Amino acid sequence: MITAGALSLSSLMTLSLAQAAIGPPEKEDLKFGFIKLTDMAPLAIAYEKGYFEDEGLFVQVEAQANWKVLLDRVIDGQLDGAHMLAGQPLGATIGYGTQAHIITAFSMDLNGNGITVSNDIWERMKPHIPKDADGRPVHPIKADYLKPVVDEFKAQGKPFNMGMVFPVSTHNYELRYWLAAGGIHPGFYAPHKGDISGQLSADALLSVTPPPQMPATLEAGTIHGYCVGEPWNQQAVFKGIGVPIITDYEIWKDNPEKVFGVSKAWADANPNTHLRVVKAMIRAAKWLDANDNGNRPEAVEILSRPEYVGADYEVIANSMTGTFEYEKGDIREVPDFNVFFRHNATYPYYSDAIWYLTQMRRWGQIEDAKPDSWFMDIAKKVYRPDIYAQAAQSLIEEGKMEASEFPDFGTEDGYRAPQTHFIDGITYDGHSPNDYLKKFGIGLKGDDKI
16 A cells, blocks of 8 residues: 555645545544744644644643653653654654654744843943944844853853753754854764763853743853743843843744654554644644734734743734844844744755754764765655645645645655855755765864764
8 A cells, every 4th residue: 555655745746636635533632742932833823723623633732841751752652742843853763862753744933043141141242243323233143242251251260051942952053053153162962972961072061941941040140041932032131131142043044943743653543633733733824924924913812821831922922923122122123033834834844854964963963974865864754745745735625725825746855945044154955964064164074973
């Protein structure tokens, strides 16, 4: 029997209506996990707007304590699926940390993160930052302007500590990318030597802090800055304890952030259910971006409820409605700070997966050199645009979506065009991961090994 997973994208599009029809769900009662961040929004909206019910699914959504607990509960079946860090299915599948085959057929959003520093660090950085005609800092603010501060800490024998949310999180890789682009070494991992601190040879010491605890940890002085998703950068502004200095949109424009992950075993046992879940979430993502973000105020109200993100409406709205506040009162337009549907945000591109794998290799989480074919094989094992395409085609046939709202599945190969919008000006082409790694001055490449 030919499975949907074995079909090419083009052959999916040639299926007859009868063949493409999605059967009844194998499992109707489902529980999905999430972490209290605004980018869990597609789950909340699919639930609140009845899109899950339209697919014959009865869903519970439940906040989880942290990313490790969330992943473990998906692996052991306590959760049917979850809002995940984009690196989690990849890390688990290659055996970094917990070993399990996790897949994703749905990318939940683009962008949505920021880097915040304490008020004290900000005051030390400001003399190095160029100003515009109005006296405001010129953005993007590069790590070059933090380097003198880090060098001062080193000269005094003091550690410069920063927080990120998980070793395979987008936040870890974005923070490392930004620091390294400014000449600040963020440290290596050496799991084969039993060192999973990620702090070998580091100028800035990065460690894990759960997202909701970031502001309090910064206020306590335990860390000097952090990279996290919203609303926890804006929370620092509202509390007057820190200054968000850059968004991930400025580090890598339209970067993929979270995915919806399920175990491969669950997907194999529940193919119709999985397709129906993806359909519901595609509709939710479209609703979130519709009418030039016209639905965002309602989305913010939903997310502010305690069962979802549980932060104040004003804090969530600060970034969710197209603006971002840096230093107190310095509010700037960032219409694409949160993107849920436009720019093909929901499509699981192989090249997105490969970027994360390059960063795992760059910082030692993948300890040995790998050929380009390995990166591509892992991406195709974990990211499943074939499943996404079948769900999208069903929505098109039902008249709920237009073909123009999706990539051309007949020609799409799963690779974005080479991307140039990185803070260091380096171009990324997912077809050539090893050539990409060679472009960096800081980080492992070729046969390098810790």
